Amino acid sequence: MAGDDRRDVRGDGSSERGVTGQPTGDGTGDAPLAPYPSTLGHPLTHTVGAMRDVFGFRNRAMAERDFVRIKLLGPGDVYHLGHPDYFERVLLSGRDAFRKSDDFRIAFEGGLVAVEGEAWRRQRETLQPLFARDRVLDYTDGMVEQIRRRCRRWEPGTRIDLAAETSQLSLDVLFATLFGRELAFDGDREIRTAADHLQHWFAPTSYPLPHWVPTPARRRFRRGKRRLRSVADDLLDAAAEDPPADPSAAEDLLTLLVALRESGAAADGALSDDRLRDQVVTMIFAGHDTTSTAIAFAFYALATNPAVRERFHAEVDALDGPPTADDLDALPVTDRVVTETLRRYPPVYTIPREAATDVTIDGYRIPEGAATWLTVDQVHHDPRFYDDPATFRPARWATDLRERLPDFAYAPFGGGPRRCIGRRFALVEAKLALATIGREYDLVWPGNPDADPPLLGEMTARMEPDTEFAVERR
Template identity: 60%
Template structure:
């Protein structure tokens, strides 16, 4: 990757006559100003980057040149067909150590093989009752006329679910504040104020990140010790991640280095980071969409009201409108709005070159709002997701969970949790939006590592 001192490169053609470098788009101003535009409004900036081409380059002082490609064909090449020519960037590994999100090659294959059985569509059905229990435990306390920051409430709820199901430990409803705060501060590594600094440079946000990670590692260590001697040594019998990992270690099944205390802690912190905020964001935007689209709300209510009682696993396949609603929410508001990679060698897109070693972004939000693939792309329209539309859509035009072998391991878990939460809450409450949309009718968002709603946006609870 270019270092800070390189400065923006304007050379269009390299000396040996290879394909020209991906150009800086002329409509986004001088490269020295890109960082300001990116910090001021990253979503608008990224839309402008792709106004005329599917490839773009921008310059962020502190990080250097960043390349970005926004076409489903390019996503498919990077994530699937030519994936060996790309790798993950260093920053996640520096932040989270050697968990599934960050490792590469054989180490990744090993970890994925060990963890995958816990996250298959069948396996996650075993979590459904536990999910509903946690969702109800919190939402049963809501009452008519209450106003709250829904995103903050759902952050607590998804953390309750993740801990109770995957980590085998129920969090206190009004307690365990240090864990909740620490989980929140894991994002501080990626705040714009820190993200553009060299990795070695301390900052207040990085210090908060460091202490959050220590808190969660200590909790992970405590859970590992508590579970020791009490986990099934047959991985098929493990009911959660904690017992799987501890059981494998005790059975001496694998010794790839993955089962040292340090690696196990990395894995658990990775799952806490990857496994709750993304689902929170999806649910928050889904409730925003319901509050802002009365026809969608009516159809959704008709579906969830037709259930015999509070939703269970047996109802999930019947929730076809809820499924479309969630799919459309993840299209318009993908929680991970851009996937980071690095080119391992020179690669050409559309006749333009991304040099080896350079950072490459895959802006999912741009691709999922591309009018070449989605009619009237800015409009929230769950009905577009007919069976035929799904079959005919380019397989990488919709990729909120990424794609190829490194597709999100938690997607079945997340989809199940989100559907159960929508249906459980939707049967009991209407949530009215008290925030203000922008001129385009979009909610206020703050894109960091995930695209969250701006904090403090209130909803009003109305019992149904």
């Protein structure tokens, strides 16, 4: 199928796939969308199916459709949208008709990931400079130092729980760079545990229940959040001892936040004390698990694809020493491995929104308040956009694929104005982790390379716990 044909899939109504339910002819009506499947739609069946294997469940539900209503216990009717044109509408051109869900507001309160409207715009503008290209490049030495500190402890001939290691690593990196405070390698247990617990708000065992039910996972989340808010206070106090006169000279998040507070810029409430704390908790939540999953799956993909691994090793072996900021543009193979990892195993496989008003899409109504989920995993594995989508093939990015892809067909970081603020940071960290570790170690996959990947779909996609890799010195 030619690239241009694929682009037309939804634009001119000639799609081979479509929505469920009754066609409305010209697509201008606002009929309710029939639930999936229209005859057997008990929410319990779907909820259990999705909890057991969310990816398999979606593959079945969305095999022939880009727009499906699935009844789930908890969120109720969830409108699943799995086409780049729908992503464009929800994230960009029609974004005012959608908002973040209550989950985010309750969990992250005034943090960037949760706020809306003018408060979001002000926060985003304030925080953006910290993630600009040059600023992120300033973090590279600190990142490499943290990566080496961790991987040097790996004993060749033993096995490591790779996801647990990359999880600690991404936290080490966040603290040492954005927060300006190095975590103790064998200490700071409380902070490390609290950071892990932030993911528990969205535990699959809790989401069918109303927010006020204090499930064990939600209690863990609340404890973690309390602990991290007090860590944030300590960090803010420490940064306040020597604030820069000018916020634009701030080198890390904490110094920036303190400089804003001192300069009075935070006084209008957009960055009040509480919101400053919320930013710290938000960055840990949004930047920790996502990046660590990406790094873990990149190593899994390398370990199970020997030809790719060989090219990758040849590239990183050609470096003079551990990678530096100057090397980043000279690592095209590593770059493509990261890009393809984020396509094949997108850590954020669902981008959730809620309809802020009644919305009509392709002639079907999404009622106000209904959960609307963008299924990134479906689009990233859609053969209309990617040949042989289940195959990990970084070389696909060495072609003109990027130019041929419709906008939003590659969306590991979302899209539109709320696109991930930390994407450069994450990409640089992932490349440095691959290059630094890959020069010194081979992480060998002891399982069957043809079996299903050890992928677990929770709030983010994660590597199954206790997935071990053998460490070999190169």
